Amino acid sequence: MAGGTRELTVDLGERSYPIYIGTGLLAQAGSLFLKHGLPVKSPILLVTDSSVVDLYADKLEESLAAAGYKVTTAVVPSGETSKSLEMLDELIGAGLEAGLDRKSTVIALGGGVVGDLAGFVAASYMRGVRFVQIPTTIQAHDSSVGGKVAVNHRLAKNIIGAFHQPEFVLYDLDTILSLPMREVRAGLSELVKQGLLWDGEFVRWCDEHAEQLLALEPEALGYALYEGCNIKAIVVSKDERENDLRAILNLGHTIGHALEAVAGYGELLHGEAIAIGMVGAARLAAKFGYDERIAEETERLHVKFGLPVRIPSHLDTDEIMSAMMHDKKFAEGKMVFIVPTDIGRVEIRKDVPSSWVKEIVEGLREGTRQA
Amino acid sequence: MAGGTRELTVDLGERSYPIYIGTGLLAQAGSLFLKHGLPVKSPILLVTDSSVVDLYADKLEESLAAAGYKVTTAVVPSGETSKSLEMLDELIGAGLEAGLDRKSTVIALGGGVVGDLAGFVAASYMRGVRFVQIPTTIQAHDSSVGGKVAVNHRLAKNIIGAFHQPEFVLYDLDTILSLPMREVRAGLSELVKQGLLWDGEFVRWCDEHAEQLLALEPEALGYALYEGCNIKAIVVSKDERENDLRAILNLGHTIGHALEAVAGYGELLHGEAIAIGMVGAARLAAKFGYDERIAEETERLHVKFGLPVRIPSHLDTDEIMSAMMHDKKFAEGKMVFIVPTDIGRVEIRKDVPSSWVKEIVEGLREGTRQA
Ligand SMILES: NC(=O)c1ccc[n+]([C@@H]2O[C@H](COP(=O)([O-])OP(=O)(O)OC[C@H]3O[C@@H](n4cnc5c(N)ncnc54)[C@H](O)[C@@H]3O)[C@@H](O)[C@H]2O)c1
Ligand SMILES: NC(=O)c1ccc[n+]([C@@H]2O[C@H](COP(=O)([O-])OP(=O)(O)OC[C@H]3O[C@@H](n4cnc5c(N)ncnc54)[C@H](O)[C@@H]3O)[C@@H](O)[C@H]2O)c1
Ligand SMILES: [Zn+2]
Ligand SMILES: [Zn+2]
Secondary structure (H helix, E strand, C coil): CCCCCEEEEECCHHHCEEEEEECCCHHHHHHHHHHCCCCCCCCEEEEEECCCHHHHHHHHHHHHHHCCCCEEEEEECCCHHHCCHHHHHHHHHHHHHCCCCCCCEEEEEECHHHHHHHHHHHHHECCCCEEEEEECCCCHHHHCCCCEEEEEECCEEEEEEEECCCCEEEEEHHHHHHCCHHHHHHHHHHHHHHHHHHCHHHHHHHHHCHHHHHCCCHHHHHHHHHHHHHHHHHHHHHCCCCCCHHHHHHCCHHHHHHHHHHHCCCCCCHHHHHHHHHHHHHHHHHHCCCCCHHHHHHHHHHHHCCCCCCECCCCCHHHHHHHHHCCCCCHHHCCCEEEEEECCEEEEECCCCHHHHHHHHHHCECCCCCC | CCCCCEEEEECCHHHCEEEEEECCCHHHHHHHHHHCCCCCCCCEEEEEECCCHHHHHHHHHHHHHHCCCCEEEEEECCCHHHCCHHHHHHHHHHHHHCCCCCCCEEEEEECHHHHHHHHHHHHHECCCCEEEEEECCCCHHHHCCCCEEEEEECCEEEEEEEECCCCEEEEEHHHHHHCCHHHHHHHHHHHHHHHHHHCHHHHHHHHHCHHHHHCCCHHHHHHHHHHHHHHHHHHHHHCCCCCCHHHHHHCCHHHHHHHHHHHCECCECHHHHHHHHHHHHHHHHHHCCCCCHHHHHHHHHHHHCCCCCCECCCCCHHHHHHHHHCCCCCHHHCCCEEEEEECCEEEEECCCCHHHHHHHHHHCECCCCCC
């Protein structure tokens, strides 16, 4: 491993795996595959998207070929719509044509879309083959830890999926440099989220290093991704299957998912939608009697990272509310929210009156005068 | 449980589950759901097919409703083509519309097609919900034990799937009475298979009770299904994920699957194709120097059950061979076969020359004079 590479372990018993974070790692992929005992005789399916393929596929393919691997690359259109059963069908077909067997590996090279899709291919191809995540977005620090993989249904996001842990995660910071600035900000929103739900000190660190992070300075970015992955890894290792604790990772996501759905996927990036959602959750905290400064701090921080904190004015409150009522986190019809009780601490509330949520949504609308 | 109901446990640690076999069990489904702690508040999706729905769905729905469950029934066309991603998509949609949550249960009421399809719905809906198998064919004694669930891809059968164990299996012998005779024979072929690979005594018992079995006499049928499930359960509990031992369950399936594929799904029933495949495997045994009477016995037994033991003459040997080479059991390009070494005993051979297989296929063709 090159000097400066950070390594952490996602602790899941026999499904534990390491995450490598550093620069120049793509070129080392082949030797890492060998080190992890991935069989050279079984063909590999490399899944990537139309934006990433020209940037990084060559380097990865070369490294794997040099180590003796036979790689077939399958390219899906960039964007959320590729997380579909149609694309699963195509990739399974590509795997069959490439001769993948039960000892083969599927690689995801790209953002969370490619990670979730290729992960579900790996989970379901012959009922499960090996999987390696090579995230190329900041957002994907989140999707590459925890083993949740899925595609979307016309009626709901991430509804068809599995839990399938990778063999390892390879985070090459060099790949982040080509990421559009808006994607950078959206990804940082999810990094800040990990702090907001678990580690107040990390939130302060992000606050102090916002400039370096936005400039993608490798040392700051490497540290922040390490911390973000680490928090997620801690939570996931305590509750792999989301029976209870893991739900806290959904801070900001109840409102956020509803906004994404109502806006139509694409208008708001995921990280942008949950930035607004986190401000909403923090305002709920005040309703439950917690310090109002939690909401103020949350909002200030997101503004500092250039993230939206208001609901676009053309989105309809009732549509947002009804999108939320269908959200899969409302087990048995009750409204569940992750509510911050301090910066770096949250609780799961299963008793949130929908009238409160509606008030918050109304208050978050662009142009609304704040109470 | 009614008198005469047999019960056995599939031993898989925390994923262990019981199988109930007997008459009049559909009417007891509701109380069994309660006994197994399936939550009344979460809606149930009942998946069945167009042939079974009119015969047994009412009785099941009534029993569940009487116990307080809210059930939505989704009907797929009868037949193998329903094991598709398109049908998965529809059923996930039906689940969403019925309001299924993470504590919900998906029921399969039908044969192996419904079991495999509904099982994959249960495995992937919200990354996994509870599953109950209510098999209505003899063949489905096999598919309802072991947790293998899957749909087909245009290029290969059962290639997209998961391991997902049910909460329990409810085998109501009354439902078998409406099964077309050809399906009865095909199902018995798989029952005999369980004996051929594990238990010579059970094979003898089947031989002696062929008439009662073909007449669907409840006592004989109940015992045979119990034994068949039991053998499969023993093998699966020793190797849930098919790392080694579980592969023996594929006795007859290498040639069988190829025949199904080349004939076009539908011409040969699965049980018919593997009947021929078992005779083929037994002939391979002779090539390896085992007693020739294994092949003679295997053939005699299948003929007694009215099953085909020859490859239909219009199927092309080369096509059969190439269908086999793509079979997923040929890990890393070697030919693997389950070969009987005695009646009730098999071994996994990974060194089978394809020339031998071709000879056997040629020799099994209809109208071929036997050497
Ligand atoms: N599985 C999980 O636990 C989990 C957690 C969070 C989010 N997600 C999922 O992740 C997805 C969002 O991930 P995302 O934000 O990475 O989206 P993404 O994969 O769509 O990537 C964003 C955009 O950036 C492009 N891109 C990716 N890497 C690039 C690079 N290095 N240079 C230039 N362009 C690049 C992509 O082509 C795409 O257009 C959503 O589908 C969400 O549901 C999953
Ligand atoms: N998961 C596993 O481990 C496993 C093992 C073996 C087979 N399988 C799968 O099982 C499937 C074959 O199962 P099958 O033979 O039960 O096929 P099936 O489900 O298609 O049923 C056979 C036919 O009988 C009809 N039918 C079902 N129950 C009936 C009843 N009680 N009365 C009248 N008609 C009825 C069905 O509508 C269908 O037309 C295949 O897809 C095979 O891949 C899976
Ligand atoms: Zn998120
Ligand atoms: Zn079979």
